[in-house]
Amino acid sequence: MKVLTVNHVTQRFGGLTALSDINLEIREHEIVGVIGPNGAGKSTLFNVITGMYAPTEGDVYLGETCISGWKPYEITAAGLGRTFQNIRLFPRMTALENVILGMHCRRQTTLPQIIFSTRRKKEEEERCRKEALRLLSIVGLEGKELAMPSSLPYGEQRRLEIARALATQPRLLLLDEPAAGMNENETAQLLEIVKSLKSIGCAIVLIEHDMKFVMNVCERLYVLNHGEQIADGTPEEIRNNPLVIEAYLGSEE
Ligand SMILES: Nc1ncnc2c1ncn2[C@@H]1O[C@H](COP(=O)(O)OP(=O)(O)OP(=O)(O)O)[C@@H](O)[C@H]1O
Numbered sequence: 001m002k003v004l005t006v007n008h009v010t011q012r013f014g015g016l017t018a019l020s021d022i023n024l025e026i027r028e029h030e031i032v033g034v035i036g037p038n039g040a041g042k043s044t045l046f047n048v049i050t051g052m053y054a055p056t057e058g059d060v061y062l063g064e065t066c067i068s069g070w071k072p073y074e075i076t077a078a079g080l081g082r083t084f085q086n087i088r089l090f091p092r093m094t095a096l097e098n099v100i101l102g103m104h105c106r107r108q109t110t111l112p113q114i115i116f117s118t119r120r121k122k123e124e125e126e127r128c129r130k131e132a133l134r135l136l137s138i139v140g141l142e143g144k145e146l147a148m149p150s151s152l153p154y155g156e157q158r159r160l161e162i163a164r165a166l167a168t169q170p171r172l173l174l175l176d177e178p179a180a181g182m183n184e185n186e187t188a189q190l191l192e193i194v195k196s197l198k199s200i201g202c203a204i205v206l207i208e209h210d211m212k213f214v215m216n217v218c219e220r221l222y223v224l225n226h227g228e229q230i231a232d233g234t235p236e237e238i239r240n241n242p243l244v245i246e247a248y249l250g251s252e253e
Pocket residue numbers: 013016018036037038039040041042043044045085
């Protein structure tokens with residue numbers, strides 16, 4: 001079963017073609033990487049998939065549903081979660097509250113229920129709290145629920161973002177450079193967490209510059225360069241692809 005299809009997507013910003021005729025297919029439970037030099041169009045691809053931009057040409061499907069032109073919150077509610085290249089946590093809320101907020105799109109309480117039934121509201125709050133604690137433990141942040149984001153080491157802030165994205169109950173999770181800025185220890189921890197997410201049943205697409213990380217965790221890779229899709233395949237195939245090697249060497253000028 002396909003979770004995501006990117007079908008001939010082109011994204012232009014004025015005269016700049018940030019993405020040119022991109023095609024992706026992600027199946028259930030897959031962990032797939034998107035790599036490429038700086039400015040290749042990786043984050044733009046995520047922004048198109050998540051509805052920040054409507055594609056200039058082409059379509060995006062979540063399962064069988066065409067989501068092109070949908071608003072980001074509608075796409076989140078349809079089962080697509082993401083983290084950003086720059087950390088975006090709510091600084092004045094605890095770790096637990098940050099995760100609970102991520103659940104907002106799935107809250108079952110309707111407005112009349114909130115007004116008329118405090119008991120129902122209490123039960124719902126308790127359910128959310130338990131679920132948030134479960135997600136914090138999945139990302140290795142048990143015991144940190146009352147911490148403010150800024151008091152957490154960088155690696156833990158990144159993991160908190162993943163917990164918040166998981167709170168939206170995604171079928172597909174997009175991670176933009178999850179290991180960026182992490183030390184070796186933090187990266188190794190993240191690697192185990194990302195691998196473990198496979199068992200909770202969501203597919204993952206991640207952008208990452210850390211090649212060791214990518215090659216270790218991803219089953220397949222897509223390579224972008226200057227907005228073009230230059231290769232896709234297994235880590236082994238990509239490692240030996242002359243076009244990919246050239247793109248990376250060229251970017252080091
Ligand atoms: N909103 C925008 N308006 C104009 N140009 C944009 C916009 N967003 C991205 N671009 C341009 O599109 C190109 C691709 O940018 P993008 O951020 O997708 O690259 P990237 O592969 O994520 O790079 P990095 O590895 O540095 O994060 C760049 O030339 C960038 O300047």
